[in-house]
Amino acid sequence: MKRLLITGAAGNLGKILREGLKGYADVLRLSDIADMDAAGPNEEVVKCDLSDRAAVHELVKDCDGIVHLGGISIEAAFDDLLQANFLGTYNIYEAARKHSVKRIMFASSNHAIGFHKRTEMLDEKSELRPDSLYGVAKCYGEALASYYYDKFDLETVSVRIGSCFPEPKDRRMLSTWMSPRDFISLIEAIFNAPMTGHTVMYGVSPNKAVWWSNDHAAYIGWEPKDSSEAFRADVEAKFPEENRRDPAVIYQGGAFAARGHFED
Ligand code: NAI
Numbered sequence: 546m547k548r549l550l551i552t553g554a555a556g557n558l559g560k561i562l563r564e565g566l567k568g569y570a571d572v573l574r575l576s577d578i579a580d581m582d583a584a585g586p587n588e589e590v591v592k593c594d595l596s597d598r599a600a601v602h603e604l605v606k607d608c609d610g611i612v613h614l615g616g617i618s619i620e621a622a623f624d625d626l627l628q629a630n631f632l633g634t635y636n637i638y639e640a641a642r643k644h645s646v647k648r649i650m651f652a653s654s655n656h657a658i659g660f661h662k663r664t665e666m667l668d669e670k671s672e673l674r675p676d677s678l679y680g681v682a683k684c685y686g687e688a689l690a691s692y693y694y695d696k697f698d699l700e701t702v703s704v705r706i707g708s709c710f711p712e713p714k715d716r717r718m719l720s721t722w723m724s725p726r727d728f729i730s731l732i733e734a735i736f737n738a739p740m741t742g743h744t745v746m747y748g749v750s751p752n753k754a755v756w757w758s759n760d761h762a763a764y765i766g767w768e769p770k771d772s773s774e775a776f777r778a779d780v781e782a783k784f785p786e787e788n789r790r791d792p793a794v795i796y797q798g799g800a801f802a803a804r805g806h807f808e809d
């Protein structure tokens with residue numbers, strides 16, 4: 546891999562990859578609308594608003610792969626999502642097509658399927674059931690990825706990320722947690738795989754209480770190593786037992802599903 550672009554590089558996951566992917570590509574091109582640390586060895590730092598089409602075309606030029614993390618990462622007003630997530634993701638795909646980028650990792654989210662109940666086991670064929678406007682924007686990103694593969698052969702792995710943090714922050718995350726180490730190895734696996742087409746998979750560590758299966762994506766060759774079980778005792782001691790009639794507990798998306806409509 547000569548040059549790998551990471552959008553959203555100033556964010557939580559972007560910082561994890563900036564550190565974890567050192568040496569993975571000849572050059573890491575790091576981009577965000579927010580300030581980032583100055584470029585180190587084998588790095589390029591480019592400030593860019595994803596909704597600025599011309600700037601995104603310049604950004605994507607000469608890149609072989611893209612890890613597309615940039616955008617709003619929680620529920621937000623539609624007009625804000627429209628710029629950063631809808632338009633921003635379109636600009637990335639259109640620029641990738643024009644500049645013959647081979648493969649994109651699209652950071653989708655569990656909130657694309659957050660209105661499934663926790664008693665359901667999901668895989669890549671499960672129905673999209675977004676739990677928020679943010680989740681709707683992730684469904685759109687997955688659809689865009691599917692379209693650009695079918696029409697232009699531009700490959701994407703759309704990863705419905707669960708909860709990627711140093712450790713699970715509550716009881717729900719005992720199911721949805723992905724360790725930063727597993728996230729880094731997932732990105733490496735995605736760009737090492739001989740072919741991916743458009744694959745939808747789940748960004749989750751092999752937790753005991755998991756709701757999502759990646760059996761269909763064995764060809765990606767990802768071997769996640771961590772499990773939230775190591776944190777179970779601490780998390781259960783810290784957070785009271787959940788009320789099973791609470792919508793935030795019934796649905797996989799948790800509070801995103803339970804909350805009212807953003808615009809109300
Ligand atoms: P974050 O909010 O820390 O980082 C997102 C970055 O995108 C920020 O640095 C922000 O400045 C940048 N950004 C926002 N609007 C932009 C624009 N118009 N142009 C350029 N950059 C813009 O989020 P985090 O946690 O790092 O997540 C990264 C991606 O992964 C996001 O797309 C998020 O939706 C997705 N994701 C993350 C999960 C997690 O557990 N951290 C779970 C599910 C999905």
Ligand code: 15L
Pocket residue numbers: 618619654655656706707708709721798
């Ligand atoms: C997400 O999509 C968010 O970006 C992240 O901040 C967490 O809230 C995560 O989902 C989650 O569901 O835990």
